Amino acid sequence: MDTVWYLTRRVLQALVVILLVTVVVFCLLHALPGGPARGILGPQATAQQIAAFNHEQGLDRPLPVQYVHYLGTLLHGDLGTSYTLNEAVSRLITQRLPKTLVLTVLSALVGLLLAVPLGMWQAVRRNRPVDYVVTTLSFVAYSTPVYFLGLLLILLFTQVLNWFPSQAPQGDTLGQVFADPVGLVLPVATGAASMVAVFSRYMRASTLENLSEDYVRTARAGGSGPYAILFRHVFRNSLTPVIAMLGYYVPVLFGGALVVEQLFNYPGMGLLFWSAAQASDYPVLLGCVLVISVATVVGTLLADVVQRVVDPRVKEGRV
Structure with a gap:
C-alpha cells in the first residue's frame, strides 16, 4: 500500500509539473516580438493582416480563454503548423522523435555500460596511478564541448583512419536508420562520451561510500x-544514486x-529544432x-519509480 501511494503521489506531481510546462510554453508563445501573428506572418505583415489573423485564430480573446483553448488543442495532439514546412508540428515531431530516441537511448546504454564498471574499477583502485589517469581523462571528456569532440572524432575516424562515414544514417524510417549501423557509431560515441x-x-563515489x-x-x-562483496552487495546499493541521476540527465541527452x-x-528532432531555429519557425x-x-x-518519474524498486528504503517524503 505504501508503494502504491508513493507512485500515485509521484504521478500526480508529474502531471502538475507538465501542466506548469504548458503554461510556460503558452507564455513563451505570447512573448514573441509582436506576438504569435508577427512571428507567423513575418515582419512585412500589415496591422490589418495581423488584426485579421488574431481574430481568425482567437488571439484577440482574453488570455485565460486562449490558454484553455490551447490546452484543449494539446490534448488532441495539435501542436500547431509549421509555416516554413507547411506541415503539422505534431506530424513532424512524430516522424523525427523515434530517431532521436534511438540515438539518445543507444548513447545512454553505451555510456552506462562503460561508466558503471569503470567507476567500480576506479573505486577498487582508489588513489592508484590508474585512478588518477582515468579521473583526468573523465574531467577532460566532461569539459570538452560536444561539438568539438564530434569534430575530433570525424577528423580522426573519417579523414585519418577512414573507418566510419562522416554522415549519420539517412532516411525517414527507423528501418533505414538501422540499415546503416556503421553510420551510428560516431554519433553514439559522441553522445556517450560525456555520460x-x-x-x-x-x-x-557511490561505490567508495558503500x-x-x-x-x-x-x-x-x-x-x-x-x-x-563487490557484486552481491555493493553493486546494487551503488546503483541507486546513479539511477536517480539518470532521470535528471534526460534534458542533457536531448x-x-x-x-x-x-x-x-x-x-532527428534535434536537427528539426536546429533548422526551425535558423528559420525562426516558432511553432x-x-x-x-x-x-x-x-x-x-x-524520465524523472521513471527514475524515481525504478529507484523505489531497486531500493525500497527510499523515503515516502522524498521528491
Whole structure:
C-alpha cells in the first residue's frame, strides 16, 4: 500500500509539473516580438493582416480563454503548423522523435555500460596511478564541448583512419536508420562520451561510500571474498544514486542530441529544432520544447519509480 501511494503521489506531481510546462510554453508563445501573428506572418505583415489573423485564430480573446483553448488543442495532439514546412508540428515531431530516441537511448546504454564498471574499477583502485589517469581523462571528456569532440572524432575516424562515414544514417524510417549501423557509431560515441565521464564519477563515489558501510565489514567478517562483496552487495546499493541521476540527465541527452544531429546531419528532432531555429519557425521550436520538457518530467518519474524498486528504503517524503 505504501508503494502504491508513493507512485500515485509521484504521478500526480508529474502531471502538475507538465501542466506548469504548458503554461510556460503558452507564455513563451505570447512573448514573441509582436506576438504569435508577427512571428507567423513575418515582419512585412500589415496591422490589418495581423488584426485579421488574431481574430481568425482567437488571439484577440482574453488570455485565460486562449490558454484553455490551447490546452484543449494539446490534448488532441495539435501542436500547431509549421509555416516554413507547411506541415503539422505534431506530424513532424512524430516522424523525427523515434530517431532521436534511438540515438539518445543507444548513447545512454553505451555510456552506462562503460561508466558503471569503470567507476567500480576506479573505486577498487582508489588513489592508484590508474585512478588518477582515468579521473583526468573523465574531467577532460566532461569539459570538452560536444561539438568539438564530434569534430575530433570525424577528423580522426573519417579523414585519418577512414573507418566510419562522416554522415549519420539517412532516411525517414527507423528501418533505414538501422540499415546503416556503421553510420551510428560516431554519433553514439559522441553522445556517450560525456555520460561516461559523469556517471563513472558518480559510480566511483557511490561505490567508495558503500565500501565503508558496516554491512561490508560484516560480510568480510563472515568470510565473503572481495568479489562476492563487490557484486552481491555493493553493486546494487551503488546503483541507486546513479539511477536517480539518470532521470535528471534526460534534458542533457536531448540537448546533446541537438548538437550531435546537426553535426552528423542525423534526421532527428534535434536537427528539426536546429533548422526551425535558423528559420525562426516558432511553432516547431515551441513544440519541440514542450515534447522535451514532458520527456524530462517522464524520465524523472521513471527514475524515481525504478529507484523505489531497486531500493525500497527510499523515503515516502522524498521528491
